[in-house]
Amino acid sequence: MSTRVRGGRLPLLAPAGLALTLVALPMLALLLRVEWAELPTHLSRPVVGQSLRLSAVTTSATMVVVWLLGTPLAWVLARADHRLTTWVRALVTVPLVLPPVVGGVALLMTYGRRGVVGGWLEQVTGLTVPFTTVAVVLAEIFVALPFYVITVEGAMRGLDRRYDQLAATLGAGPLRTFTRVALPMVLPGVAAGSALAWARALGEFGATITFAGSFPGRTQTAPLGVYAALEQDPQAAIALSLVMLLVAVVVLGALRSRWLP
Amino acid sequence: MNAAAAPSPDPVALDAHLVVETGDFSLDLELGCAVGVTALLGPNGSGKTTALTALAGLRRPRAGHVRVADAPEPEWLDLDRGVDLPADRRSVGLVLAEPLLFPHLDLVENVAFGPRSRGMPRRAARARASLELERVGLGDLARRRPGGLSSGQAQRAALARALATDPALLLLDEPLSALDPQTRSATRADLARRLREFAGVTLLVTHDPVDALTMADRLVFLDGGRVTQDGTPADVVAHPRTAYAAQVVGLNLLAGTVRSGPPVVVAVDGAGAGAEVVTAEEPGGLADGSRALATVDPAAVSVHRERPAGSPRNVWPVVVTEVTMAGQRARVGLDGPVPLVAEITAGAVAELGVVAGTRLWASVKATEVRVQPG
Structure with missing residues (x-):
């Protein structure tokens, strides 16, 4: 693209530049406020390691569930011709636009003691879900799964159906066609969907704090850790934020070089 | 029906x-x-x-x-x-206009996909796939992914894949x-x-x-x-x-053997002396002694009372076997050194008095003969 600035473009360039500033300045400010010399000390605060570890564990568990359950859902949605498919797809998309706190409330209504399945679960197994690490994972799945399903479904719908048909004439049943033909051919979509879902799970805050609370070591993930530390130990919060910013940039970079045009 | x-x-x-x-x-x-x-x-x-x-x-x-x-x-x-x-x-084996080879698999894996899907052990399936690739002349490309193939190679691989399941x-x-x-x-x-x-x-x-x-x-x-x-x-x-x-x-189709030129000549199978078709094709790709198919549009076959003088390179004496009218055109079956169908106007039929048994001369310009490897 040409970078030459001509007079006629100025009315567009001004708002464009302002928009860029609104996005870039906060990230720059974060970097400017890091006390680089003290960074190792700040990074060694318990809240940092503990919350990052919990985030690593819960987002990993989330991704395993997302892959195992989300991939078949994406395939079913991509290939089903039923008139209900559109509605199911819309349903899966809702958490994308739902305020996370509402998601948290919805999860409480589901798994809480008075929840739709929570009461039954406690009666049968004696386990309660809210305010546990399991609740964190459930919240992350709720917000991250739609990102994955919608992305992968798009890739799968773009896959020429004649590949499925040819695989069938070659003797491959539906499962083999899915695992050996469809899935390998949409790997770029799977990677992109995974990165989006994982980033969303990592950043999850609203549903988690509503449904799982903020208990260090148990439900206090990195974003909750940042929020908790901001009052008493701002530099630890900044250090933790820096780590997450770095992770975001790395994920984006990996996506761009490998899977995105 | x-x-x-x-x-x-x-x-x-x-x-x-x-x-x-x-x-x-x-x-x-x-x-x-x-x-x-x-x-x-x-x-x-x-x-x-x-x-x-x-x-x-x-x-x-x-x-x-x-x-x-x-x-x-x-x-x-x-x-x-x-x-x-x-x-x-x-x-069933299916081959479509586009090869649609699985892009993430190399050719052996593509062709072995069918046998594997039908329960053949991996080693046997790969051996079978290699054999099928050999049969369509792609043995040396077995480890290539479909991305690098020419369209003809890809289509031959698609045929091998369809046939590998018998x-x-x-x-x-x-x-x-x-x-x-x-x-x-x-x-x-x-x-x-x-x-x-x-x-x-x-x-x-x-x-x-x-x-x-x-x-x-x-x-x-x-x-x-x-x-x-x-x-x-x-x-x-x-x-x-x-x-x-x-x-x-509607095409006259004549299978035969190339006698390389110039001009390229196709000696038509199962016919006697003079059963040769002279063409205006370039000899490239048509080796001496190779099999070839010559095609002639019936409209390009002219019929005459007398042996025509002048330019046509292909002239044969023929006997009319049948005449079929179709609107203003007639398809005329001709028996001679080379079996032909001519398409002529109804006017020409009347003018030449063409009926079964009529003796005529048929001619075809060399430039009207298409030749391809057979």
Whole structure:
């Protein structure tokens, strides 16, 4: 693209530049406020390691569930011709636009003691879900799964159906066609969907704090850790934020070089 | 329908009746095919591809049956009895206009996919795949991914993949139509050779008269979802029943051996002295002694009372065997050193007094003769 600035473009360039500033300045400010010399000390605060570890564990568990359950859902949605498919797809998309706190409330209504399945679960197994690490994972799945399903479904719908048909004439049943033909051919979509879902799970805050609370070591993930530390130990919060910013940039970079045009 | 009534000395290996209805189109097709190649021809929208997808089990007909004698499970479809085998249990091979090789697998893995899907152990499946690739001349590209192949190579690999499962029924849906003309004739020769070794039933959907006349033992013409003609290529060439059939098989097709030039000459098979066709083709790609197919448009065959003087390179004495009028044009069968059909005007028929038994001279300009490797 040409970078030459001509007079006629100025009315567009001004708002464009302002928009860029609104996005870039906060990230720059974060970097400017890091006390680089003290960074190792700040990074060694318990809240940092503990919350990052919990985030690593819960987002990993989330991704395993997302892959195992989300991939078949994406395939079913991509290939089903039923008139209900559109509605199911819309349903899966809702958490994308739902305020996370509402998601948290919805999860409480589901798994809480008075929840739709929570009461039954406690009666049968004696386990309660809210305010546990399991609740964190459930919240992350709720917000991250739609990102994955919608992305992968798009890739799968773009896959020429004649590949499925040819695989069938070659003797491959539906499962083999899915695992050996469809899935390998949409790997770029799977990677992109995974990165989006994982980033969303990592950043999850609203549903988690509503449904799982903020208990260090148990439900206090990195974003909750940042929020908790901001009052008493701002530099630890900044250090933790820096780590997450770095992770975001790395994920984006990996996506761009490998899977995105 | 007349398909079932057509006398065939061979046992029926494919017995099908397909009734498909979609919106404003309906297909009602009865097919009884022996082992060998049957070409399905017809204008766009005549139901050829619909028939193939129904045979493959990729589309469920409204009514009908499909029985394939040599398949492990011969009853593929019998809607009266609730039988409808899914595609993956039918012993079928499918090749489409585009190769659609699996892009994430190399050629051996592509071709081994079928045998593996049918439970063959990995090692045996790979050995079988390598053999199939050798048979279509791609042995040295076995480890390549499809991305780097030429269109002709990719289509030959697609054929190898379809044949690696030993299908009882091979379905070819315009397999050469996406290739450029030069690649097409080379690939056609490979395809024809490979099909001669294939022991099952082949259905070949095509628009190309040369495909049909060089590869098929039998031609079935479809129009509007119904069979309009069913017969051997010789039958159809002699008596095309529809304008479409006449147009498709209207070409004179002469198989023979190249005597390299210049000029390139094709010595026509099974004919005596003088049975040579002189062409204006460049010798490139037509080695001396190689097999070739010469095609001549009947409209390019001129007939004369006296031996014509002047430029035509191909002149033969002929006897008229039959005259068929079609509007203002007449198709005239000619017997001579080279069997020909000429298409002349009704006026010329009257002027020359052309009736069966008339002795005439036929001539064809060298520039009107097309030659391709056979």
